Amino acid sequence: METLSLLGAALDLPARRLLTEWGTPVYVQRHDEGEWAGAGHWTERILDETYGSGFVRTLLLRLERTGAPRETVEPHAPGTLHHVYVITGKVRTGPLDEPVELAAGDFVRFPGDVPHQMNCLTERATLHMVTTLPQVRRIGPVVTKGTASEGVDERD
Secondary structure, X not given: OHHHHHHHHHXXXXXXXXXXXXXXXXXXXXXXXXXXXXXXOEEEEEEEEEEOOEEEEEEEEEEEXXXXXXXXXXXXXXXXXXXXXXXXXXXXXXXXXXXEEEEOOOEEXXXXXXXXXXXXXXXXXXXXXXXXXXXXXXXXXXXXXXXXXXXXXXXX
């Protein structure tokens, strides 16, 4: 596992991605198998994570109302989207400059690559949240100076 972790770090990938099965096997998580984790005014239970053409995380999120001012979530990687369905309670979520109030049964999709908020408006709220992140090529194209036949790499 340590070797896989080091290899993953060198490739800028989580080690679990190196172990991900390809294809679409059936995956079931029973109600008593998931674990809730978190701190402060929220806890989450990850339902699934998949890789391939991008990253997809599916989770349940439990929020609790606090007396604190608006909770700001820092931007995630470029291209991140949050898809939120409210199961119980009421929340205010979305980009800081365009938040929406949602109640049970409401759905919103918004960019997660900008500062955003996730605040509980009732004592408690439960959300189904899917976060998607497209696979982004991390190495840009080689740009050459002059003609292509010269093959002078701009990085030289």
